[in-house]
Amino acid sequence: MNQYDKAMSAAEQQCAQSGSRLTEKRKHILSGLLKSEKALSAYELVDFCKNEYNESIPAMSVYRILDFLQSERLVHKLSTANKYVACSHITCKHEHEVPQFLICSECQHVEEIGISKSLIETLQKNAKKVGFELVSPQLEINAICHTCLDKT
Amino acid sequence: MNQYDKAMSAAEQQCAQSGSRLTEKRKHILSGLLKSEKALSAYELVDFCKNEYNESIPAMSVYRILDFLQSERLVHKLSTANKYVACSHITCKHEHEVPQFLICSECQHVEEIGISKSLIETLQKNAKKVGFELVSPQLEINAICHTCLDKT
DNA sequence: TATGATATGATACAACATAACATTTTTGGG
């Protein structure tokens, strides 16, 4: 079974477990994110569904579906880009770590990595110094991927 | 001289040094950010100029002025919030560090702190592992400030 | 099959942002 199918079936499982439904439309949106190299905007997902499935989903519904997928921890929102990505760890069993996203400023390619406990502790300590408590931090860092670096 | 005046005069100096002009309108926008507890959107700055100076600046101009102020390193954009803040270190002489912003999810209060060399190195190393080079990273972390924590 | 809960549709609009072109203001050389 390839990565895409694995992710889809893991998503099914996740929803079954939480007693929610992974409907056709929700699957289509998730599939768009899984198949894409880049993070996609809600409106790009509207286009994807039109092109791939000849299905017209209103933007409103896409936003709702994205909210649902985020609540199931299947999708992340990149707030710096106003775009969405499938969680890279859908197929993992272990608890999700605090996610960190590296976003290529050139090609928009995104890598999701975990943050080590010690790094989080450092961030927490620094935050505390100025009177803040981290809640559910998520790091988004703009960088350049090696593919794009090599091109220049 | 109070903090506000210090910041303004440091901004003047900075612009003089780089051979650019800190016009009235640019000063007004910067003053809005300096006086505000929170990060402000471009449109909130339009309102500020109307209220404070009875001056109607089109949104377009505010965006241009914000671009200018950012290029002079007097202002930062918080991409997660689509809002803008005055740099906390306008009055410092030393080189600007990579900035990190703690943003209160409740009251929108923002604290800017520097990131230690060692923390940056760690981030850099982690990025490299997945094929990315940091360029000019900026961390934005959503958290809760103690004032808001105490309220609940 | 009726009922309530969940999911989706339709319409309108708010908030953030930029493109393209026009006008005004500033500045420095003749």
Added chain:
DNA sequence: CCCAAAAATGTTATGTTGTATCATATCATA
């Protein structure tokens, strides 16, 4: 001092992201 070039700002239109509200459809089950 005046003119030309450069810089700053104005005007208008439009693009992009996101939400509010109310209507309708679909599903799960008693």
